[in-house]
Amino acid sequence: MWQYQAPLRDMRFVLEHWLQAPAAWSELPAFAEVDLPLALQVLEEAARFSSGVLAPLNASGDRQGCRWQDGEVSTPEGFAAAYRAFMEGGWPALACAPEHGGQGLPQLLDAALQEMLYASNHAWAMYTGIAHGAYLCLQAHAPQPLKERYLPAIVSGESLPTMCLTEPQAGSDVGLLRCRAEPQDDGTYRLSGSKLLISGGEHDLTDGILHLVLARLPEAPAGTRGISLFLVPKRLDDGRRNAVRCDGIEHKMGIKGSATCSLSFDGAQGWLIGEANRGLAALFVMMNSARLHVGLQGLGHAEAAWQNAADYARERRQMRAPSRPEGVAAAPADPIHYHPAMRLALLRLRTVSQGLRAIGYWGAHLLDQAEHAVLEAERQQAARLAGLLTPVIKAFSTDQGFHLASEALQVFGGYGYISEYAIEQTLRDSRIAMIYEGSNEIQANDLLLRKVLDDGGVALEELLAVFEQETAAGGAYAEQLSALGAKLRVLVKGIFNQTEGDAEFPYRIAGDFLHLLGWALLAYAWARSARLANALLANDPWYQEKLDGATFFFSYLMPESDLRIARINVARATLGFLA
Template sequence: MSSGGIPYRAPLADIAFVIERWIDAPADWKCMDCHESLDAEAARMVAEAAGQFSADTLAPINGTGDLQGCTLAEGRVTTPDGFREAYRAYCGAGWTALACDPAVGGQGLPQLLDAMLNEMIVSGNHAWAMYLGILHGAYACLNAHAPEWMRAAWLPHLVSGRWLATMCLTEPQAGSDLGLLRAQARPQADGSHRIDGQKIFISGGEQDLTENIVHLVLARLPDAPPGTKGISLFLVPKLLPQDGGFEPNAVFCDGIEKKMGIKGSATCAMRFESAKGWLIGEPHRGLAAMFIMMNSARLHVGLQGLGHAEMAYQLALTYARERQQMRAQPRPQGATGAADAIIHHAPMRRILMDLRVWTEGMRALGYWAGHVLDLTEHAPDAAERAGQQALAALLTPVIKSFFTERGFELASQALQVFGGYGYVHEYRIEQIVRDSRIAMIYEGTNQIQALDLLQRKVLAGGGDGLAPLLDAFRHEANLAMRCPNARAYGQTLTQWCDRLMEATAALAKDAQADAELPARAAEDYLRLVGVIAMAFSWCRAVRVADEAHAHKRQSACYFYDHVLVDAGHWLARVQAARHVIPMIDVG
């Protein structure tokens, strides 16, 4: 028996529940000038089309792409069979333009629907999705910071998907610490710059999907101050437009990495040798210009964790329904044979329920984050836009770190359902385990995300930085306590909000005498916030569920009984962080 033939099935019913009931996005869209004509029916049509594309076009080339991988010959990358055709179909259907401004050829749809699309394409084929990973972020960065001539020349090609983009940050000596960057930019008399340097781990740095690639490169000007305050951002194309055609720029791919997973994605080492480029935004303000791109990228990486969890759940559930092993105790009604489907065995049911409640809970939180980004731009009231921006700043590191960690762990749990077959490529789950691991590392490691949350956002200013998120949790708890079906969940959520607030206050106080304390506590603190956010997710799900979604009540009960206990573990670890970690003796 093989799970290789199990197709991806877009979770359309749950997506509709999240968008229409959990978020109630159509009500907010009516208050936005740019989305007032969008309704639930239109959103469902987008979801159905995206799900069909992922199932019919992307999923069938996922396993073969993993086995084939990419090749590099004479500086040119060849992607796996079917990748180019899938990309042409993607562009032809207009997916690259989904959430872009109509003024530059976009469809102007909400980022919430773009988040939904990203979940689906990662579920279908993570490696293929990597080529598009930075496209919307690059569009947003140029749209916000590039001069008008640059926007007119480059944005339409990115929005249409005719050209793809990369983000060139990392260098051999500079990973998380961008202050160590050495790439140089020399101003030219015509207003352009010449870029010299090496960049590594560049997803899609070279590929055969598009005729041109727009590299967004961090480099230093000659008068740059040291550290991160001396970094500027430049647009450096692979090919330079010239007299109606193109001429090669001095941009070279020196190699592609042999990796643990996402083998169909070309992860490139790039070399810039006096390559022509142009400054984006202000000199020495490259990180500020790139910040928009990073926020978009980090939300999409978090949604990769959701996509992995969803596909792992589908594979494990199907296998557990078919695989016969031993007799279950107690036996299922009507069972007569010597063995029962393993879905009837309690250990398997527990794994499957963990997969279900985490996946559906994360979907609500991840889509909510996409909707919050829409509100930061388009809410009619300025005060609401500012409040949503503060909320988005807190949600971004939680979703990036917590979702990717859970995506990997859930894929690993799903593999256990298959037993020995799970270790075999034919059953597809081992590829998900391998592919999902990278998401915890790139776009800012999960440790960096945790430090960003606790040090830069929560503790800065005295320790009340978590207030926008806690206020949202408490507001939901208060609503739930007025609803008979959700009252107990609201009470429990309130209790955990109190404990989180107390733990945060203790950290803020103790950190005054122990500068390293936030770094020791940050990862467990983010996990604590993540589990409580899931409690918030399921509390709201119970409150808004009608009889057609009665299974949501069963899932919420399971989460609060079996999973929320994890919060106690993470709280204890946060409290234990007051003890100094000893230096390891390497002598």
């Protein structure tokens, strides 16, 4: 009862028109040979793999889950074969550098691939999702011998990395971790300690598992300033198994086909990545990519929920609708998509999903520009905007993914609560994305305190300048976007002032501020979409959907921004403490 087809037409609209990516690529030497036909070919092949190979394994993987026995983990039936097909298709190499065996394509195309993977089979995609971030981390910080040894293995798919941060006493507060690393005479380190909630910590997709582990050196400073990053392979170069053991797997609410492992390091051999006691700085290269990918998980869930709810609503007949389109004959019962409540739900699903796609792909496009733009000033500005957008994409998209999946389940009524219809799996799978890779509350604090207040508002002003460029181009919604930008400026000035006498204030409003910026980004996405679609409509009636989406957004969803502004204004009163 569950299906997924990649929304290739909307993806093309975002790449070709909304981002104007082919024109931007032509100005970047690294992507000078990448054009629209090549990009579309990549997306079409990714769509075939996602819908043809991964989607059929989604429900069965959920039913079977993973199995642990004596330190070994077996993934659901078909997962290992799907991974071999993934490797043979060259997908791990998509956005990696040619010097390491990669295809050298933009991260933007990788973002589109990730959306398809997560929409079709979130649990399976957990095994591959961290690979590109780990590749970037090692590329930036690993010693040259380690780069030569392990980067080609990641690019080929022979090795799959993990991120080992969490310990029983150290979740969001990584400064509390206790895992130890003892230096050896040969320049290696011996790691001892336990990690838990490690996605893909053990599995049967490939024997090459590379653990990126946060640990403390002897006499390291307390807190986050005393954390170092280490590479610990499952197997050493001589074939021996390293002293890393999977002690068990978690039985979870969702993504049951993803092995979430507890690992013990008992003097495991590892190598230092980056500088001693600066492991978090090295890891942040990986985290930016990881958080963008988690945001794309939210987008994938929203898109899959929309597709399945829309299909069901066209087939399910209940009662007579109070109105129906002209030319549709009366019937004892109408498809429920004629009922206003269902139309509102379906329009919200479609409109938010398409807006999230534009913003998520923009984040990936900014990462490409931050790395490859010719001028240093352009690279720095792109990096600032990407840094500002990343926590919003991660938190706002995953929040919407979960709540839209819930709204889609409501379209199914009682059947939605039954596993046969699979929308309940989408709801269960989507919930974790709001928690891992930095909970959404931490993302909100990062956005307001670090990316806005500590930055002095520079990156936010650059974002508002982008909004102003769009309003200057005209369009039906330029005035509303301009008014929202003005409200943001006034609000942020007030936040700066209030924070001077109330240090807790930004923490109280951080969640509302992140959601406000999320709705503002969607307003920008839809104002731009409407303007571009209006110019293209004469040659293709498909663009009417974009104009309808913009009308719905600014009529029904735009008021969400006023709600968040009101909540921020009333939060000037301090919170009481619970007894």
